[in-house]
Amino acid sequence: MVAMKVLGAFQVEVDGRPVATPGRLARMVLVQLLLARGEVVSTERIIERLWPTRVPSSAQASLHAYIARLRRLLEPERAPRTAARLLLSAPYGYALALEPDALDAWVFEDRVAACSVAGLPAHAAAEGLAEALASWGGQPYAEFADEPWTAGERTRLEELHRAARERLVATRLSHGQAAQALTDAGALTREQPLHEEGWRLLALALWARDR
Incomplete structure (x- = not known):
């Protein structure tokens, strides 16, 4: 069970225990997906918000790394090479599939x-x-x-x-x-x-x- 808090200090809990999130930019990815409430957020938009003044050449690779870290955070028991259940990939972006009481x-x-x-x-x-x-x-x-x-x-x-x-x-x-x-x-x-x-x-x- 994954739960998150955005009222006050940002916090992620997995199975009732707080877990450390991997850096501000990764948290910004997570927050963008939370704000979308299950809708897909395009990769282009995520990148624009992460680097609003100058997009680095490594932006795509960095975003993929953030997504991988967040998936390990949210689903620590997921077996390698199995599909993610919470942080989903779409043709042009990503979405979060959370329960209505998760936030x-x-x-x-x-x-x-x-x-x-x-x-x-x-x-x-x-x-x-x-x-x-x-x-x-x-x-x-x-x-x-x-x-x-x-x-x-x-x-x-x-x-x-x-x-x-x-x-x-x-x-x-x-x-x-x-x-x-x-x-x-x-x-x-x-x-x-x-x-x-x-x-x-x-x-x-x-x-x-x-x-």
């Missing part, structure tokens, strides 16, 4: 979505959102925040995290948990003072507490 960011997204099901009681939604937020490990793809091709996904996940925090405050208010909602809304406005929704929720929480 912490995917799990977080699924947990938040499950709390938006119509008819879900407020207390159940609050508990689910609190559990999802407790699993948030930090800035998405933090090691690769300087890479422009991660910007869209990083922004999307951060917005999802903020929206989940706001929804938790609103849900707690609707369920009569004004004290906890006030604490959470205060944290929102301190950390993200330019978002109006946090201030609206803070005002509602203060009113609910007769303040």
Whole structure:
């Protein structure tokens, strides 16, 4: 079983044990494939992102070496000359075939979505959102925040995290948990003072507490 973490420090686990990844460029290959969510990423695009200013003459050979190292990392028990099951080759690139719960960011997204099901009681939604937020490990793809091709996904996940925090405050208010909602809304406005929704929720929480 392979699992990966991109919320906070990047980490790969094989059979429940953290394993060391072979260098930043190899990790960049892995992250590009993670961002594609099972779709093929062309060799040309991978190389352009690894060496954006000047592509070395050894780029193809280096990429093949990174792929080989990553395959050994992800499938240490795979017999020689047998087909890879996780890091797949395609005619013009590569793809990752992972389980839906293999990445912490995917799990977080699924947990938040499950709390938006119509008819879900407020207390159940609050508990689910609190559990999802407790699993948030930090800035998405933090090691690769300087890479422009991660910007869209990083922004999307951060917005999802903020929206989940706001929804938790609103849900707690609707369920009569004004004290906890006030604490959470205060944290929102301190950390993200330019978002109006946090201030609206803070005002509602203060009113609910007769303040």
